[in-house]
Amino acid sequence: MSRTTAEHVIEVERLHVHAGASHILRGVDLTVRAGEAVTLLGANGSGKSTLVKALVGVAAPSQGTVRVLGARLGTDRVPWERVGYVPQRAGARTGVPSTAAEVVASGLLSGRRWWLPRGWRTRVRDALDQVGLADRTESAMHVLSGGQQQRVLIARALVRDPDVLVLDEPVAGVDHPSQEAFAASVRRLVERGVTVLVVLHELGELDEIVSRAVVLRHGLVVHDGAPPRPRADHDAAAHRHLHPHDDEARRPAPLTQNPVNGSTEEVVS
Numbered sequence: 285m286s287r288t289t290a291e292h293v294i295e296v297e298r299l300h301v302h303a304g305a306s307h308i309l310r311g312v313d314l315t316v317r318a319g320e321a322v323t324l325l326g327a328n329g330s331g332k333s334t335l336v337k338a339l340v341g342v343a344a345p346s347q348g349t350v351r352v353l354g355a356r357l358g359t360d361r362v363p364w365e366r367v368g369y370v371p372q373r374a375g376a377r378t379g380v381p382s383t384a385a386e387v388v389a390s391g392l393l394s395g396r397r398w399w400l401p402r403g404w405r406t407r408v409r410d411a412l413d414q415v416g417l418a419d420r421t422e423s424a425m426h427v428l429s430g431g432q433q434q435r436v437l438i439a440r441a442l443v444r445d446p447d448v449l450v451l452d453e454p455v456a457g458v459d460h461p462s463q464e465a466f467a468a469s470v471r472r473l474v475e476r477g478v479t480v481l482v483v484l485h486e487l488g489e490l491d492e493i494v495s496r497a498v499v500l501r502h503g504l505v506v507h508d509g510a511p512p513r514p515r516a517d518h519d520a521a522a523h524r525h526l527h528p529h530d531d532e533a534r535r536p537a538p539l540t541q542n543p544v545n546g547s548t549e550e551v552v553s
């Protein structure tokens with residue numbers, strides 16, 4: 285059961301994003317309804333991070349519109365306090381000495397609210413508990429493993445109790461316990477009706493949680509529907525992989541294409 289009244293939590297229409305001379309997004313349309321758990325897939329450089337950055341107002345559209353929770357970016361006031369965002373891993377080791385609790389508490393600050401609300405300590409502890417780090421509240425960030433630091437950043441997004449959560453490759457390169465803790469927390473959020481849009485390279489632990497996959501290729505949506513499932517015969521001797529050359533890769537993608545790495549496959553019977 286969804287927690288928001290806006291049926292369309294995210295609405296992107298004919299979105300173009302340029303960076304200098306690069307035309308990164310070339311007319312993306314995307315609608316995410318309340319309560320959906322959607323993964324954004326695509327090969328390196330296909331535009332996934334740019335799309336999520338445009339959703340949270342970090343990348344400016346050169347054309348097209350983005351609406352979040354019914355508010356149009358750039359014209360309406362977006363209720364950012366209801367949006368949780370975990371950027372692509374940049375490393376939490378900033379050199380600034382801070383504890384896990386301090387990093388998570390910063391997630392309670394937003395545009396107009398520069399003070400911590402009553403009960404913030406409990407909320408911070410709960411958020412860290414959700415990612416399996418209740419016992420590391422007072423740990424300095426630099427003593428945590430990379431996976432644990434990433435979980436702290438996820439807790440920083442969760443502490444807002446967001447209605448929509450946008451995550452950019454939240455588990456890339458993190459240890460297995462962190463991946464499991466992350467999947468368990470996404471499952472609970474989805475059960476509570478939170479809308480989730482997550483950039484992934486492979487479904488992994490989220491395989492049974494996401495219900496829809498949107499695949500980008502060269503800045504365009506080339507698939508929007510059921511998530512790719514691992515093929516049972518993938519390791520079979522009769523299975524042959526054909527990897528396209530670059531100009532082939534620029535042709536419109538067939539739906540049988542492996543959406544994660546962009547390769548096409550042919551089975552020899």
Ligand SMILES: Nc1ncnc2c1ncn2[C@@H]1O[C@H](COP(=O)(O)OP(=O)(O)OP(=O)(O)O)[C@@H](O)[C@H]1O
Nearest residue numbers: 303304306308326327328329330331332333334335
């Ligand atoms: N600020 C920028 N200036 C110039 N080019 C950029 C900029 N940001 C991104 N790009 C280019 O745009 C393309 C898409 O980048 P983006 O990070 O959105 O892709 P991605 O699908 O998230 O890739 P990855 O899976 O490697 O994170 C890439 O070729 C990237 O080099």
